[in-house]
Amino acid sequence: MKKTLQILTLALLLAGLFTGVALAQDDTPTDDEVNAIASQLYCPVCENTPLDVCPTEACRQWRELIRLQLSQGMTETEIKQYFMDNYGARVLAEPPRAGLNWLVYLLPPAIILLGAFFLFRSFREWTKPKVEAAGVGGERGAASSPEKDDYVARLEEELKKRK
């Protein structure tokens, strides 16, 4: 029993050792790591296709390039910068915040805010109790209620006083 336990312990130790070696040797970036960056880039050949799902040969080469750059220790920012320098800003899923690109970031929220403001104003107008437009000399609705009659009478009295 004791011997079996010793053999088992040794086997476990060796297994752990080899696993460690295997992990240390395998420093090739995984597809998930590559795609995490590729999904933030777009194929310049076929429009509107993210790099991680693009089936063209060009995109396959690019994904391999990302894998190589990751294995060389380049960061995500450095890789994206490399792609922008080499292929232009249009390959970035998120355009750089500069120049006319600011419109992309500022315009939609501005339009939403403006729309919300006008909607708020309109709703407020609609829900406000309507003040009768019948002013001086207005007959429309004047005789519709006793309150109105009273109001018109007072108004006429005021006007007479001013004459």
Next chain:
Amino acid sequence: MTETTPQKRGVPLWVQIVIWAFLVALLALVGVILGKRQQGTVQPGDKIPDFTLPLFSGYEYEGQSEVKLSDFQGKIVVLNFWASWCKPCEQEAAELEEAWKFYEPSGKVIFLGADYVDTEPEARAYLKKFGITFFNGPDMGTKISQLFRIRGVPETYFIDQNGALYYVKIGPFLSVDEIKSIIDQKLQ
């Protein structure tokens, strides 16, 4: 006793003007961008603005690591857009190299290869595979291809001795004679 009639407050005039001016400007911007996109490639007769092409190491021009179009004033420039992932480009690679070898000794014609959205290792492998020796480099940031408004690869642009475009070839050349006939019409 004074009664005030509630007045309906509208959007101030200046706000309306600003909003309309902004919308008009936005539409104009979209119009300009769409117009440029539908322009097509540069046309024969157009004067080509100066551009800079960085060169791959081993493909330098007189020791320079980059060339400008203006460096070749007085010469015919054959500017070929290609990529290693482009299968039709392979059809014309040998023809282009053969034509370059034919005109190189005269010094009157320059061949330039602009590698379009490619990766350098694959581009180098392509150049090696087809034994290409004329000046080649990456189209950094796709600036040159945007200048010519190319639609794809391969496309080849023939620029005369005065820097004006005189012929555009969309797609691969079918033979060396086709390339020669286009060059010779300006050499004579």
